[in-house]
Amino acid sequence: GQNIDQPTEMTATEGAIVQINCTYQTSGFNGLFWYQQHAGEAPTFLSYNVLDGLEEKGRFSSFLSRSKGYSYLLLKELQMKDSASYLCASEAFSGGYNKLIFGAGTRLAVHP
Amino acid sequence: GAVVSQHPSWVICKSGTSVKIECRSLDFQATTMFWYRQFPKQSLMLMATSNEGSKATYEQGVEKDKFLINHASLTLSTLTVTSAHPEDSSFYICSARTAANTEAFFGQGTRLTVV
Numbered sequence: 001g002q003n004i005d006q007p008t009e010m011t012a013t014e015g016a017i018v019q020i021n022c023t024y025q026t027s028g029f030n031g032l033f034w035y036q037q038h039a040g041e042a043p044t045f046l047s048y049n050v051l052d053g054l055e056e057k058g059r060f061s062s063f064l065s066r067s068k069g070y071s072y073l074l075l076k077e078l079q080m081k082d083s084a085s086y087l088c089a090s091e092a093f094s095g096g097y098n099k100l101i102f103g104a105g106t107r108l109a110v111h112p
Numbered sequence: 113g114a115v116v117s118q119h120p121s122w123v124i125c126k127s128g129t130s131v132k133i134e135c136r137s138l139d140f141q142a143t144t145m146f147w148y149r150q151f152p153k154q155s156l157m158l159m160a161t162s163n164e165g166s167k168a169t170y171e172q173g174v175e176k177d178k179f180l181i182n183h184a185s186l187t188l189s190t191l192t193v194t195s196a197h198p199e200d201s202s203f204y205i206c207s208a209r210t211a212a213n214t215e216a217f218f219g220q221g222t223r224l225t226v227v
Binding site: 033040045 | 148155205215217219
């Protein structure tokens with residue numbers, strides 16, 4: 001089966017650091033994606049982890065522990081424009097294809 | 113990154129009519145395209161996976177006769193919502209990837225409103 005859990009909402013202050021956690025139970029797991037989605041828009045790619053450890057890309061970092069079924073997205077030096085939904089998605093090989101299964105998303109509100 | 117173009121970006125149609133949504137990969141060949149539906153404040157729900165030249169694979173609970181998917185070429189997939197009803201009103205998003213890409217590229221999405 002496939003199940004992905006992440007917090008529904010989070011708030012943070014401009015300039016601060018925020019960590020968004022994601023746990024997953026995925027059959028045929030291949031990797032873990034993080035996407036950013038602003039209201040009414042399509043998701044945009046942030047990161048992809050396939051091996052355990054931390055991947056850093058500018059203000060955004062993502063961590064994966066395959067043994068624990070756990071990932072987090074770390075956002076540093078928060079800006080107002082970072083207010084968006086952050087989607088955790090696991091890639092699973094199922095039915096002959098690699099598919100992305102999305103979590104419900106975490107709505108992040110950044111305030112001054 | 114690669115570009116996926118989805119058209120139209122929004123459409124309003126009458127109940128009982130059909131609507132076609134196109135998804136094109138502009139600068140790469142997409143052997144596989146995915147169609148998602150997203151209701152307000154909810155996550156993307158995978159509807160079906162389409163491969164060029166073969167029948168689409170639908171997720172459980174998605175009516176294949178209502179949501180017709182055609183993947184006629186390596187750069188074009190279409191989703192037709194047949195006999196649309198107000199409950200079909202949603203945000204429909206396609207994504208595409210090649211075997212070489214780890215990243216899935218998303219179209220801009222289509223907001224469908226059935227009145």
